[in-house]
Amino acid sequence: MNDDTRISNGAAAGGEKDQPKKKRSGFVRFALIAALVATAVLPAIAAFIFLVALPAVRLAGERGVKPRAATQPSNDIARPTSGALERKDQFELLRHDEAFWSARLELAKQPKFSLAVDLVDSLASLDVRGVPVRSCKILGIKTSHALPFMFQRREFRERMSKPLQIKSETATLPKEPIRITFAPKDSVEAELAAAKPIEPEQADVFFTLYFDGNLALTVRQSGEPISSGFQQRAKSLMRLGFEQGKLAARSLFRTELPQHELRIEVTLSREDAKALYRALGFNAKVAIRV
Amino acid sequence: MRKFFVPRIHIPRFAVAGFVSLVLLALVVSFAPALREWTLAALPGPRIDRTGDGGSPREVAKLQTRVRNLERQFESLTPRRPYLIVDTANNRIFLMSGRKLIHQGICSTGSYVLLKAGDERQWVFKTPRGRFYVQKKEEDPVWHKPDWAFIEEGLPVPPVGAKERYETGVLGDYALHLGDGYLIHGTLYKRLLGMPVTHGCVRLDDNDLEIVYKNLSVGSAVFMY
Numbered sequence: 001m002n003d004d005t006r007i008s009n010g011a012a013a014g015g016e017k018d019q020p021k022k023k024r025s026g027f028v029r030f031a032l033i034a035a036l037v038a039t040a041v042l043p044a045i046a047a048f049i050f051l052v053a054l055p056a057v058r059l060a061g062e063r064g065v066k067p068r069a070a071t072q073p074s075n076d077i078a079r080p081t082s083g084a085l086e087r088k089d090q091f092e093l094l095r096h097d098e099a100f101w102s103a104r105l106e107l108a109k110q111p112k113f114s115l116a117v118d119l120v121d122s123l124a125s126l127d128v129r130g131v132p133v134r135s136c137k138i139l140g141i142k143t144s145h146a147l148p149f150m151f152q153r154r155e156f157r158e159r160m161s162k163p164l165q166i167k168s169e170t171a172t173l174p175k176e177p178i179r180i181t182f183a184p185k186d187s188v189e190a191e192l193a194a195a196k197p198i199e200p201e202q203a204d205v206f207f208t209l210y211f212d213g214n215l216a217l218t219v220r221q222s223g224e225p226i227s228s229g230f231q232q233r234a235k236s237l238m239r240l241g242f243e244q245g246k247l248a249a250r251s252l253f254r255t256e257l258p259q260h261e262l263r264i265e266v267t268l269s270r271e272d273a274k275a276l277y278r279a280l281g282f283n284a285k286v287a288i289r290v
Numbered sequence: 291m292r293k294f295f296v297p298r299i300h301i302p303r304f305a306v307a308g309f310v311s312l313v314l315l316a317l318v319v320s321f322a323p324a325l326r327e328w329t330l331a332a333l334p335g336p337r338i339d340r341t342g343d344g345g346s347p348r349e350v351a352k353l354q355t356r357v358r359n360l361e362r363q364f365e366s367l368t369p370r371r372p373y374l375i376v377d378t379a380n381n382r383i384f385l386m387s388g389r390k391l392i393h394q395g396i397c398s399t400g401s402y403v404l405l406k407a408g409d410e411r412q413w414v415f416k417t418p419r420g421r422f423y424v425q426k427k428e429e430d431p432v433w434h435k436p437d438w439a440f441i442e443e444g445l446p447v448p449p450v451g452a453k454e455r456y457e458t459g460v461l462g463d464y465a466l467h468l469g470d471g472y473l474i475h476g477t478l479y480k481r482l483l484g485m486p487v488t489h490g491c492v493r494l495d496d497n498d499l500e501i502v503y504k505n506l507s508v509g510s511a512v513f514m515y
Contacts, residue, residue: 044314101360130367279515
């Protein structure tokens with residue numbers, strides 16, 4: 001008996017019985033396919049509606065003040081700006097300006113360094129006791145598309161009018177570049193240690209400050225990274241993405257519409273960005289004028 | 291003809307659909323913020339509320355005046371007499387009068403070295419941050435060497451008051467005392483200016499030091515960040 005015969009006999013004796021297959025009706029087949037597709041796709045569609053479409057449409061449906069040109073995202077989408085602001089809009093924006101300067105005066109009472117980011121005049125200022133010790137020209141501004149819509153809400157404008165406290169931060173450079181050295185045993189060892197060349201710091205500057213209410217301010221240096229900045233920046237962006245994903249999952253489980261994330265990204269020169277990051281202590285406060 | 295043995299794997303179809311569903315769900319959740327951004331970008335734009343009272347011209351004018359007053363109030367916090375700003379991140383100094391720059395130069399500031407001695411003592415050499423005042427001005431300053439100055443050279447630490455504790459000529463022609471042992475002074479190591487190499491003090495070039503010394507007085511503010 002050859003192999004082929006043994007296999008075919010085995011199949012006939014103990015394996016599948018050769019029965020005629022029942023033909024499924026077209027309707028049943030269609031229902032099965034529809035059920036499979038629905039199982040695969042419906043949860044994702046529901047999540048899309050809950051996490052993306054509903055919040056966006058709800059935000060877009062609100063009415064409010066016409067934002068200034070600086071609050072328009074400066075990336076690819078160009079929004080039309082029509083002529084002079086109406087008096088009502090001017091009044092609201094002046095109130096916001098009043099609140100911004102009041103916030104800076106309030107921060108001047110504290111001994112710590114604070115940051116004032118003026119997106120209207122494109123200036124970032126490091127203040128201590130009301131003295132702007134470093135004024136930096138903002139070379140580029142990018143904001144979330146949600147900003148012009150969120151600006152319509154009075155409570156948002158009021159929130160942005162007060163100093164914001166930094167809750168956490170990520171950065172591509174250390175706040176204090178501490179180097180540990182052990183005392184030399186004798187003067188010969190000390191001379192050898194002193195003869196070592198001092199390597200200048202080459203860290204790229206890219207940092208993000210996180211505030212309450214899903215707001216984040218990112219400061220990046222102008223120009224391309226010069227060292228391992230790509231890696232550090234990628235890590236920082238991944239962390240940002242992970243935090244966002246976590247918030248989205250949380251709102252899905254709690255069946256609450258997610259908070260809109262507001263991202264403001266400013267570009268400064270490398271020296272300015274480095275100086276600002278090193279000067280700001282943990283939990284420092286920031287005033288933002290939009 | 292030779293037959294190849296092909297195993298028949300039965301995978302429940304709904305399990306596959308469930309797996310696909312999970313993957314799609316994870317993608318939507320992960321990219322929800324970006325998708326929201328794209329959706330908002332595609333929408334026509336915020337709708338402006340033209341109803342309700344918006345402030346009369348008089349109210350707008352009053353508010354403009356209030357904003358200007360606040361700006362002036364903020365500006366008045368800047369010292370009128372000359373003050374110094376030290377940028378430790380980039381090792382630069384700026385001598386200011388009001389909002390006007392009088393002079394700028396390079397300096398050396400703290401090295402951020404943490405020196406650990408064998409007896410569990412340690413020192414961090416960093417320039418402090420904040421607002422300080424010039425407490426004392428000195429010509430031809432003498433350096434009172436602290437313990438770490440001997441430890442980091444591998445030398446035995448002499449008793450307090452010993453003549454080895456005093457060194458002349460290393461701090462330049464002038465020194466401005468800021469308190470807690472921190473000084474603005476000159477240096478012999480001109481080639482190291484612009485680098486973070488000091489033990490916390492601010493080292494200046496001879497020319498910059500003279501200008502700073504002559505423009506600042508006791509009580510002048512020094513801002514270091």
